[in-house]
């Protein structure tokens with residue numbers, strides 16, 4: 001696969017972190033073999049995370065991210081620290097760069113702790129080995145490598161370690177936190193109707209909430225009826241509004257144009273890596289005819305909320321949108337045809353109860369049979385004319 005063929009979202013992101021002047025930018029330059037980042041002896045040289053997509057042998061396509069010092073201080077400094085921490089959330093693999101003579105600082109320990117909390121695979125690069133006195137021994141822990149960005153020693157070993165970590169990490173997708181900064185405000189619109197489960201929220205809503213607070217942003221949750229009042233009461237615009245797909249039409253009318261808006265199901269599809277295919281599948285809705293066969297498939301059997309949407313609302317919406325009366329068939333739970341080629345379109349639920357492998361299997365079956373597949377959320381957005389707006393946040 002060529003360099004251009006791998007979108008940034010699919011590449012392994014490798015972030016370099018550490019205190020000011022540890023040599024992060026120098027190590028980035030040594031690892032990439034390029035003068036990517038500005039280096040100087042002024043503490044706080046790197047003021048913004050710098051990302052660069054590149055082919056890094058033997059790792060393959062990656063994004064390398066240089067970051068500001070994690071110990072920066074003062075008003076501007078705090079802003080930089082925030083940006084560094086934000087970059088951390090996007091990384092699949094981390095390098096902690098430490099000045100070997102100085103050793104680990106409190107800020108470094110905090111970073112290591114954060115790596116552990118996030119289960120982020122990482123390696124510690126003890127830099128400036130060239131400054132060690134001749135014969136000075138350094139005891140290396142298992143996840144430490146001694147390097148000198150200046151002389152290039154240990155850099156090959158560091159790259160090999162990174163290769164191994166990258167291979168084992170896979171790419172970790174995020175629901176929404178990659179769009180957020182610390183302190184952002186997110187509004188979540190969760191209609192509670194007869195089909196909502198009793199006494200709790202559904203999984204995509206829970207997952208998004210968790211991801212929002214992971215990003216140190218805040219979430220405000222309301223039903224569509226309260227949205228107008230809630231938005232009016234805010235002193236600043238929310239970073240994004242996320243709504244249940246079924247309320248998208250109503251919600252879109254209330255959220256000002258400049259405020260990004262999307263749905264839980266679109267976030268879930270993006271998280272699972274299937275958004276592009278589903279958006280293509282949505283194009284097939286308009287061309288359905290009376291002769292078409294549509295399979296409506298649900299992952300869960302035990303939730304009223306899906307049944308109602310799948311068997312009643314979805315066929316009604318599709319008939320109205322296509323201006324035709326196609327034949328609908330239904331499956332639920334573990335049932336799914338091995339060969340869906342008899343259908344002109346498969347409309348699937350969000351798949352929150354199916355594991356990713358099963359969902360991927362179903363998408364692959366459709367792809368092999370040349371049958372377009374769309375999920376409820378993307379289909380609803382398309383049929384309500386709001387798909388384009390709900391994809392804007394990821395443009």
Ligand SMILES: Nc1nc2c(ncn2[C@@H]2O[C@H](COP(=O)(O)OP(=O)(O)OP(=O)(O)O)[C@@H](O)[C@H]2O)c(=O)[nH]1
Nearest residue numbers: 020021022023024025026040041044045046149150
């Ligand atoms: N002797 C020696 N000096 C190094 C090495 N790596 C970096 N330096 C020096 O350390 C200083 C800081 O290097 P940078 O790469 O700018 O450090 P940084 O961690 O990116 O610093 P900030 O961007 O300010 O957070 C510069 O003067 C570098 O030349 C090394 O391996 N050996």
Ligand SMILES: [Mg+2]
Nearest residue numbers: 024025045046
């Ligand atoms: Mg730097």
